[in-house]
Amino acid sequence: MHLHKQHIVISKYSITTKRSIVMDSHTQNENPPKLKVHLVTCTDSAEFRVLSESLTRASVVGLDAEWQPVRRTFPRVSVLQIACGESTVFVLDFLSLPLSSLSEPLRELFVSPDILKLGFGFKQDLVYLSSTFCSHGGFDKVEPYLDIKSVYNHLQHSKKHASNSNQSKSLSTICGEVLGFTLSKELQCSDWSCRPLTEEQITYAAMDAHILLDVFKVFQAKVVKEGDVILESTVLSNPDASLGLKDLFRNHDISDKVLRAQCREALAIVRATTCSDVSQIIPLAEGMIQKSSCWVTVPMDEVLLKVVKKYGEKILLKKSDRKPKSSKKKGKKQSLINGIRKENHFEKLGWQGTSPWDPLVGGNGSPKFLCDVMVEGLAKHLRCVGIDAAVPYSKKPEPRMLIEQAQKEKRVILTRDAKLLRHDYLTENQIYRVKSLLKNEQLLEVIETFQLKINEDKLMSRCTKCNGTFIQKPLTTEEAIEAAKGFQRIPNCLFNKNLEFWQCMDCHQLYWEGTQYHNAVQKFIDICKLSD
Template identity: 75%
Template structure:
């Protein structure tokens, strides 16, 4: 069974392809013949710098926006489906020629976000499995960064700076909701993939289609000689994407459903004459082909003509680049000394600054730098005092002064911060984990923090402040929120209690989001065990 992520208007179907003879593989075959627009992304295990070979891509995401099916006028176009190709499970020779055809097909516009690096790694991965010469061309192609720049130019009526924006930032500005990139550096080589990883990977590819749809409709509305809007996909699906993120962030759950039998899918693909057979490892498996894809409509053709580009890899791109920086020589004694300094922070040692024996009040307090900002919010959610730096880009000495003044332990993932010699006499801990939930558990275990259910959601997640002791009635909350915060009118008749932060005056209430968050941290901290 594959996951289906629930949205308000239409479910986004996500198919995990783990076998070349699976129903999902056959459905991918069919979908590539019914699409003129795909979003591409790839995932691989994080690697250390100065590696002599490219990392192996473990997951390839293909998001397809489907056209109306041939001979079926009632079929609804504009539906999106995402395929996650597990390259550790599917034989790569079964995919190689078909992916190469799709990447070079003039009938399919490929969307990506800085996809050239992904293509280099993808090509290297296939070459390592005997699929030589790999991939060296994506045409036509449109980078979402350029789409964003065009949208900003239309919005402001002037050329925008070519500053690099993250995909999360672009999603926030174009779609109204930021992508969570928490799982970007997770270990994509581990199997099975978690539900959170599957959702993250699907969203990364699907959001490319949604951003393009905004771009396409705005061009048409502004009379950019692209055509009329009658053939455009329904832009209301963008609202669906917001609901996807909101639903996932609040409940952290993925719904599942059954798909049609393999025989039904294979039968549905018969009209396209795409079912071919090739020999792999002594057996016979179906090979997908997108050579009989449907041609682009007039609107998409004009967009490709005006804004389309291509990715072409040179031979030099296919070789890992070695660092040409000269390394300063240093004595072995100095090197050993520095190494021991860094080892000191691998495991927590010493007395915490809040310990009563050194003049503390016994209440754990942390200072989280910008690299563990998400950890700070998680600590606040379980009732732990977790401050952020005074400024957005603090100097190391500023962090230390703040930690000393407020009797806090500085939490960081910045290895460079640990190299400052004046930090040796201060309390600092390097967080090892990458994911926020794991970071939270690491800090709880390392500092032997006692978390109870009563502590959950007892601090303001916005500013780290405490709440007023007495809850506010609905009338009092409405009065307190005037000119400051909007309270949804649907809450007025629910007889809820409201709580207000004493520092930033933010209002909170025990709604669905509150209860979902409480349950999440009960599960994460294993308080129910």
């Protein structure tokens, strides 16, 4: 079917992860990779052709999908990310692309024996993808496949420890432990059905897919080094190795892997130079015509083939997987406040009344918040503007423990978890549900809602690591060196700059007023509009 040419916008972004740093402090974390991101909005486009060419050379791809959550039915997938090669990610916009032209190419990709598919809990993504493409046959399997959760477990030395890790480790946490930097997940719940996609959304989606390749590289290097994959020498003894493409097609007894690779590479060259229409047919042998494959791929090399053979998995969807599960909590009674569902009560009221830090109720007058795991980034931003913002004692606290901590320390809980709003132990004016998704917007929302007073003198006055306060008197270089022994490394380049050092009274982290400090100060002056 001929596709009419559409006007498209092709965007390429250099991706870097922004970090919230109060002052310059030494860290061993590496920076995330810079990527080329291709936004694909039309099958009759240069970007789609680049995608096709990339998949003919790829042996491993990272897959991820984004969707807008809905109730009672499967959500429609809005974006599919395919990471290929060292630094390239393709973001397929399903709200712009014709699904009828994508169903067969994607089906071939999902089952191609020459391409290892990487994912993070990709079975759920496949269920939603199959539902999105239900009128075009859907999808029922992905193989060969390898889940990053399994990769992470193998990288752990203790199976028991790995099993426990699998239950709680997010992709961001795994990325931090394996690669040395964490991923921001604040855009995961953004509106993926809204167009055009923002640069931040495309950046987030691309990084989520490409990071799978980076984790897999660490895994592959480890299993080869440890001898989990035994390499065998390949002897190229086939007498047909010097034959041309025409002779290779006539030879029906080809068994050597190298010859098959040569054959497919040559076929890909023929297709690339003769046509770009995925529905075109090409001659395979005398008197035989066959529809060409959407993406002609090259067989895996020996090392990857053995990795797949030993660790590869398969996702297979059953009929029951393709039907939305009915909720088992339909009959559960909702907590009520004067006959009103508790979460709706808090949602409608927003924030009213007396704060727990108000002197009238025994507080000290200083705003204090408790940010749960969903708004940890907001906690660091609040600390940067001088506001006391704690996090839970444990990484995955029970709701009751979170509420008890807030009561004990006279804090207001900040969250995006609607379920937490209906907990029985909550009291009035103890929780606020943050509506914004981005950290900067969340910060402004909290400042406006609670009428917080922010001034330039309070910027960078708290430790972003632990929420502690700094010592009143700055340290000299000699005092800082002594304080850092066995605890923290101070770069040698700072010794001759006559800088003042500050130390957190709680965790003893050292900070200094370098370039990053001044940049951070200016950033929050601009966000809070303190210069107006």
